[in-house]
Amino acid sequence: MFDRGFQRHGDEAGPVISAELLAVVVAMVDDEPCVLTLGEPQPRLPAGPLLPGHRSLQAATRLWVEEQTGRRLGYLEQLYTFADLDRDGGSTRTVSISYLGLTTPNAETGFGDWRRWYSLLxxxxxxxxxxxxxxxxxxxxxxxxxxxxxxxxxxxxxxxxxxxxxxxxxxxxxxxxxxxxxxxxxxxxxxxxxxxxxxxxxxxGDPMVGDHRRALATGLARLRAKIGYRPVVFELMAPEFTLGQLQDCVEALAGRAVHTQNFRRLIEQQDLVEDTGKVESRTGGRPARLYRFRREVLQERQAAGTKLPTGRSR
Amino acid sequence: MFDRGFQRHGDEAGPVISAELLAVVVAMVDDEPCVLTLGEPQPRLPAGPLLPGHRSLQAATRLWVEEQTGRRLGYLEQLYTFADLDRDGGSTRTVSISYLGLTTPNAETGFGDWRRWYSLLxxxxxxxxxxxxxxxxxxxxxxxxxxxxxxxxxxxxxxxxxxxxxxxxxxxxxxxxxxxxxxxxxxxxxxxxxxxxxxxxxxxGDPMVGDHRRALATGLARLRAKIGYRPVVFELMAPEFTLGQLQDCVEALAGRAVHTQNFRRLIEQQDLVEDTGKVESRTGGRPARLYRFRREVLQERQAAGTKLPTGRSR
DNA sequence: GCACTTATGCTCTGAGTTAGCATAAGTGCA
DNA sequence: TGCACTTATGCTAACTCAGAGCATAAGTGC
Structure with missing residues (x-):
């Protein structure tokens, strides 16, 4: 057993430690789920230390992502906190607090690379x-x-x-x-x-710096689990979309095909979307109606959100 | 906007920060769910700083709980990481990483108080x-x-x-x-x-030190959600138990009654428990069979664990 | 006009849940 | 001893929902 120093709660000023925020930022680019990365050839996730001026962990994460990639995040949730001993041999230690962010890639202004999930995993x-x-x-x-x-x-x-x-x-x-x-x-x-x-x-599968691929895996896991019970897919969609596009998005995230008719039924019967009255005819087949996410559902129900089918055939 | 200092990833040695581990340790005492607390009159959760010698965040949490309460934890999972600005006005900042631990209270050796959840919330x-x-x-x-x-x-x-x-x-x-x-x-x-x-x-409801009651609420929320899809209730049970005791435990955790017959069917059809052959006759009614948790299920299925009924009538 | 594609409507079926009904097998007390 | 009461346990009708398939609508490209 190592020496714990027998410190008790109260002397909170522990030893020197630095805290790092790590962001797994996801968006759909060309119908493929992608993560925002920096650097070549070994990609890394946007990250930065927690500074005294930061208002909160979440705010700090937003700021670092904005500064490093020029992109403003919408949805952001905490993933997990790691503290790997092996990271740096020295006396300071880094605690990494990882976040999952969801956006749409349309802002042409940003920098950083959108890398396909499935090229990494x-x-x-x-x-x-x-x-x-x-x-x-x-x-x-x-x-x-x-x-x-x-x-x-x-x-x-x-x-x-x-x-x-x-x-x-x-x-x-x-x-x-x-x-x-x-x-x-x-x-x-x-x-x-x-x-x-x-x-x-x-x-x-392309490796990433340090344990960033592990953080990515954590984010993907969380996202896959969450689309099943919370309406988070919509954070990745354009304001208006067809049910086919929505399904493609879900399938790409889940990495698996779903039964089209059941998918439509589930989405519609839950009142998650509303018809815009418009249609999209560039589908290559029958034109599809355009829908819009009913943002009100976020208030209306705290749970029991998007149920998504788990079946596999189209 | 405050000054972010324009640090980039790479200079990881951020400013001075200390990291604290916070433990929400739950056990059933006299058929009531309880949390391990310290201190009077304002109770607080076991906690301690992350020190250089600690092997991992989880290991550090175990050590602090053991040192402060003399109890060894079994199940332990990370809850959430906070960094409240208001905590200390000074230049150092504390990041709190909270954990949820589950045990049985039988070890008479420990210290610290088991407080009923429902006296706190x-x-x-x-x-x-x-x-x-x-x-x-x-x-x-x-x-x-x-x-x-x-x-x-x-x-x-x-x-x-x-x-x-x-x-x-x-x-x-x-x-x-x-x-x-x-x-x-x-x-x-x-x-x-x-x-x-x-x-x-x-x-x-008794308040606690700082934001410890918030951490407790986080733990309770996680536990309530998790008993629905993972076999974690068993971590709180004695090695052998009756289905009635198990149901009481679930009801106490969920804070709500469930339909007895459905509960039994659900538990049995999932092969979560095995009959020990013994019976417990101090029930006040017909003697009940004693069961034992089939620990193997933890390997057998990573998910799709304990489904628990949500109905309300007994 | 025909082949092909995507969108959309509807139905059958089986699995899983909810909610009761009914019985078994103890304890405590008149 | 017998009755009231308690908890345990077995079984089933009604209902809900997800999975899978059939069928039609309405475009595009040649």
Whole structure:
């Protein structure tokens, strides 16, 4: 046991620590979910230290994102707070407080790059045949699981549950668990070299600075879970949209297809949207009605928001 | 706008800040949900600064709770991170990272007080007729809402949604929103004096140090939400229990009654528990079977855990 | 005019919930 | 001993909702 110093509550002035705000900012660009990143070749998330003048953690996050990318955020929610020991060897320690922000990309003024989620976490996209999963990841996970006899059963079950192997269903919101499993099994570049399998064929997907890809996974997980019970998708949509566009957005976020007719029914019966009377005819087929999000629902119900179907066929 | 100093990511050594861990530790004592508190007369939650030697935020929280209360925690999950400007006027700033812990109170060795949730947040208990709500809180909220003509509609709707007035349903997990509404309307002792209504009759419930009651509300909200989709109730139960005890626990947590037969069916059909073969006959009625939580389910399914009924009649 | 695409309406079916009815098996007391 | 009362447990009718499929509408491109 290390020395805890036997400090008690009261002497709140602890040792020197710095707090960093980290933003996972999401928008749909060309019908693909993207994250706002900075830097080449290793992308990183917008981030900055908490300064004495900042009014609140949330305000600080907004300011840093604005300063670094020129974009003003709308929706913003706290994700998670990390404090990794390994980050800096020195005596100061960094606590990272991560946030999830949702916007529309239309502001042409900003800088920073919109990177596609699925170029960063490719295995999360199962809208088409997930050959990446079945052909490259699954065999390697099984090998990793079996490589340690005493843990094999446990590991195998964990892989099966998180990646939907064998008879387990694919669960879209286990994004973080999947990333961590890949990390632990040495299949991503961020994994500690010691954990790497001897003949490992690293899983594709661009790594990010530090543990930013983990923060991204946390954000994606939260977003996928949340679209199921709160009307947050609309934060990513233009003011007016067709139900087809909305469905495309949900499918892109969830990384999975949904049954069109059921999707429409669910959206309509919940009074989440209202008809604008206009139609959009550039659809390539029958023109679609244009709808608008009924912002009032945010006040009307604190919960029981957007229920979204989980089925898979179109 | 204040001076942001135009620091960019990279110079991570921000200004002096201290990080504090705050623990909301819950256990069932005499069939009532309780929180572990310290100090008299104003109770506070166990807390302590993050020190350089701490391995992780979670480990630090465990250590502080152990040191201050002599109790070892089992289940522990992060709740939320706050940074209130008003806390200390000086140049250092405190970031509070709160955790929710679940235990059983059996260890007689510890110190600290188990305080009943509902002595701290009495309006949250609607198992019996909620006269506190209907007779004292509701009228005052309506008055507050009406006191500002231009905001009356909005405020009234907010009150109705969060407290289940008019035709809105009571939503057990809006604990935090209810506390914040009471805070903003000047009905709790913690409210800024300026917000207090001229003839306010403060709502009963023991206040705590600083914003600890807010952290408690956050914990209760999380717990209420989580028992609905993850098997966390069992962390609060003795190793063996009857379904009646389990139901009592759930009802006490949710602050609301559930339909007994449906509850039993739900628990059983999900394979969450296994029969021990023993019976408990001190029930005052027909003896009940003793069950044990099947810990394996924690591995078997990452989600789709304990579904609990939401109905209200017994 | 025809093939193709997307939009939209409607229905069948099965699963899961809510709410009761009914019975079992103890305890406490007249 | 028997009755009132309590808690435990089994079972089912009514209802709600999600999943899946059938069918039609109304555009575009050739």
């Amino acid at each position: 490719p295995w999360e996209d199962v809208r088409s045949e997930p050959t990446l999963l079945t052909e490259r990841i699954e065999p390697q996970l099984r090998e990793w699981a079996g490589s340690e006899k005493s843990l094999a059963g446990e590991r195998l079950q964990r892989c099966a549950v998180t990646f939907g192997l064998d008879d387990h269903p694919w669960q879209p919101d286990l994004v973080l668990q999947r990333y961590e499993l890949l990390y632990e099994s040495g299949l991503v570049p961020e994994s500690p070299p010691a954990w790497r399998q001897p003949d490992a064929d690293l899983v594709p | 009495p309006w949250e208990d609607v198992r019996s007729e909620p006269t506190l709500l209907t007779e004292r809180i509701e009228p005052q909220l309506r008055e507050w809402a009406g006191s500002e003509k231009s905001l009356a509609g909005e405020r009234l709707q907010r009150c109705a949604v969060t407290f289940g007035l008019d035709d809105h349903p009571w939503q057990p997990d809006l604990v935090l929103q209810r506390y914040e509404l009471l805070y903003e309307s000047g009905l709790v002792p913690e409210s800024p004096p300026a917000w207090r209504q001229p003839d306010a009759d403060l709502v009963p």
